[in-house]
Every structure is written in structure tokens, then in C-alpha cells.
Amino acid sequence: MDLIVIGINHKTAPVEIREKLSFSPKEIIEANRLLKESVFLKESLILSTCNRVEIYALCDRGKDYLSGIKSFLGRYHGLGLSEYEERMYVREGREAVEHLFSVAAGLDSMVIGEMEISGQVKKAYQDARQGLSTGKVLNRLFEKALNTAKKIRTKTFIGQGAVSVSSVAVRLAEKILGRLDDKTVLIIGTGAVGEQLLLYLRKNDVKSILVTNRTLEKAQGLADTARATAVAFENFLDRLVDVDIVIASAGAPHHIIHKNDIASLMPRRKQQPLFIIDLAVPRDVDAGVNTVDNAYLYDIDDLKRIVDENMSLRKNELGDCSRIIGNAADIFMGWMAKENPAPSYRRRTAEEGVKGEM
């Protein structure tokens, strides 16, 4: 029996094609059942996320099931084969096992090492079990895949380090300030990047948010969407006494926060640390602010550089990850050979057994 995977992902197909071939959560259980019955597969499983549609199948050796699976996808979604056939990749046997293991660990994802995919693989596995399309082999394969993903996450740095500007900013804030749920954020200006970061901070449960802008109405507008308080631009410097995180994204032609402002502020803040994120270009905050004790200034390039560093840090871990995957695949293939011996192998052992008895 043969284990195969056939599918498309973000590397081989644009979103226009992926979305046409994807299965919605509502139809996935039924689709699993339909696929197995219509193509006469021993076991099958559909993994459908926004970045990939893959079909894992166990089928009899020596017959062509690929065209059956491919045309099932076309029939199900009402698409012509030519629209997607050349985008599809196929892996068999050990390669299929290794492919699933790296997908489940997030090594095949758009953002390497992201965690979400493990949950999606688990969900796909549960759905397929519910559709009664998997059996002994795929069950064991997917449980192994989830275990291996967990092992990779704990034994390597693949999921370490934030890899988006917002998550880097939050991670830094936590490094400086500890818990965020008793901290106050002030945002200056109403730029899109700043707003995005603000909502991300809101998700991380900061205590309160202040918004200021040269035109108070705009500040009020953002304050309403982010459940925040608007502050008049003229006295935002005074409010900094109680603020822990400043996000500057005002489109000003000159600095609006100077080194002296912060230096004279520090005794009034009782030397509590202040984290300033300058997202504006040209910059809103004088770079000298970073030399003031207990003030930490990061501009957009600093954050982007950290994102890049963390990304390459993750890429460095790929070697270790593939070693872990190789070992896990060895174990699984060993189990497969014992459970489902290839015909030639079975005959030989039978003969030997007979000889031994004589």
C-alpha cells in the first residue's frame, strides 16, 4: 500500500486558485467521506487552510489514483482540470510523511515556524475522523505529525522571536515593562500603522489608551474605535508622566518629542521606564531620547531589523528541525513496513519461516 499526498500551496498557486479549491469548515466532513468513496481510497484526509489544500491518501500500490483525486477536486468545485493541474505537487511514501511533518511544524508556512498550522492540522484530522475517512495508518501518521510538531517547538528555536512589527513591539514592551495589563499607552497621530499596533496592544490587554492629534476630532475618531480617551495635543507632554508606552506616528516635518522633554520628565515619573515607538517617517522623536536613562526608543527601522533577524534565526533552525523530522519519519516508516509489508517482503519471510520449521 502506498501513502501519497497531493496538493497545492502558497508556493505553487496564487490565492485566486487556492480559494477556488479550498473546502469550507461546513463542507469538510462530507467532502472527506465523498472523496474516499468516489476514488476508492483505503484512507483519506483533506487538509484545507488559506495557504494550502492537500489530500493525504492511502491506496493500493500500482494503480493510478492521482488522476482520480485530481478530477474529484475539479468535480467538487466545478473547475476544469487545466486550471490547477500543473500547480499540484505529489509526494509518495517517505517523502509524503516528511512533507506532512514539516507542514504540521510550520516549516512549510509563509511565516516559518508559525504556530497556527498545528491547530489547523489537528482540526483537519478530527474532521476526517468524523467523516470516517481515515484508518489505522493515517490516524497514526497524523498523531505522529502533531507530536513531532510539538517536539520541534520545544527543542528548537523555530517558533521563537517575534516576526511582525506589531508583535516585536509588544514583545519589547513586555521585556521592558513586564505585565501590560496595568500600563497606559499614548498614541500621537492617527496613521494606519499606529492604529494597527494600537489594536494589537488592545488585544494584549493594556490598561488604558490615550490618543492625541493636532486636530482633536481625528483623535476622537480613533479613540472611539479603539475604546480610548482623546487628549488635546497641546498638553500631551504633561500626560507622559503617567504613560508607559508612546506610539508616535504623526506626520510632522520636525521632531515633536525632544531629548530635554524626556530627561526633565524622568524624575517626575519616578524613573519608571518609558518605551517609545517611533513609527513616523520622518521621525517624530529625537534619536537622543534613547540616551536618557530608563527611556527606550525604537524607530520603524529598528523594529523591521529585529523582524529580519528573528526570521533568519528561525531559518538557521531548519537543519535541526529536519533532523528531528527525519528521525520521526524513520520510526513511522519502520512501523508502516511492519504493519503493511510489501508483497515481496511478505513472501520472503513466509519462505524463510517454512525453511525454519523444516
Add this chain to the structure above:
Amino acid sequence: MPEFNFHILHQAIYLKIHSITIHIGYIAFFAASLAASLYIIQDNALKNKMIGVIFSRLPSLSFLDKLNYRSICLGFPMLTISVISGLIWAKNVYGIYWRGYNSRHFYSLILWLIYALILHVRLSARLGGRKVALLSIAAFFVIILTLFGACP
């Protein structure tokens, strides 16, 4: 039956108080300086924007700062009690309180002043964070000097 010597008992109590408090005090100061060292490492990383793997394993600045503060808050009264009981014990044994500038007494007094200064600048918010961390690392070197550099 020999007469019980209350004088010796007295001495023993002061010595015991002295040794217990000074041990707790030194351990607290050690924790404070350890937290301070990690604070400086992390502060440098944050200021220079060198964010590596070690960085992600360290606790937050505010945690280290709190640990430093609370350890000193524990260590300082311990040091105070220990210096006083040590002085009384020394008076009983040697007959004098003050034994010159190369003695542990003198170094302990300096130590006491340094930690008093740290608590003062901290509570008055004159300095905070990095400078306090540097001070408590410096204070720990004085502890080592007190332990190994001075006549007992």
C-alpha cells in the same frame, strides 16, 4: 557545682544574632546584585537594540528591578541588626567598639552607608533603573572586600 557564667551566654547570643542576620543579609544582597547584573545586560541589549536568543530568556526589566529593590529592603535591616550586634559582641570580647580603619567594622559601616544611599535615591526617585543597578553591583564588590579584604 561551678557557677553558671551569664556573661558567656550573653556573648553567645550576640554572636548568634550577628551571624544569622549577616548570612540572610549577604544572601539578599547577592540576589540584589545578581538581579542588577541581569538588569544591566538586558538594559544594554535594549538600548543597543541587540536582541538575541539570551535576551528572550531573561525576565523583564521591571521584574529584575523589583527583585533588586525587595532584596535590598530585606538585606538592609539585616545588615543593620548584624552591625549593631557585632559591635556589642566585639565590645564584650575585645573591650572596645572601634577597631580601626582596616577592620570589618569599618567596611561594614561603608556598606551600610552605600545601601542606605541606594534606598534613599530610589525612594526619592532621584535615580532609578540602570543607575541603581550599577550602584548595587558596586556595593556587592564592597561586600567581597569586607569578607576577604579586611581583618575580622
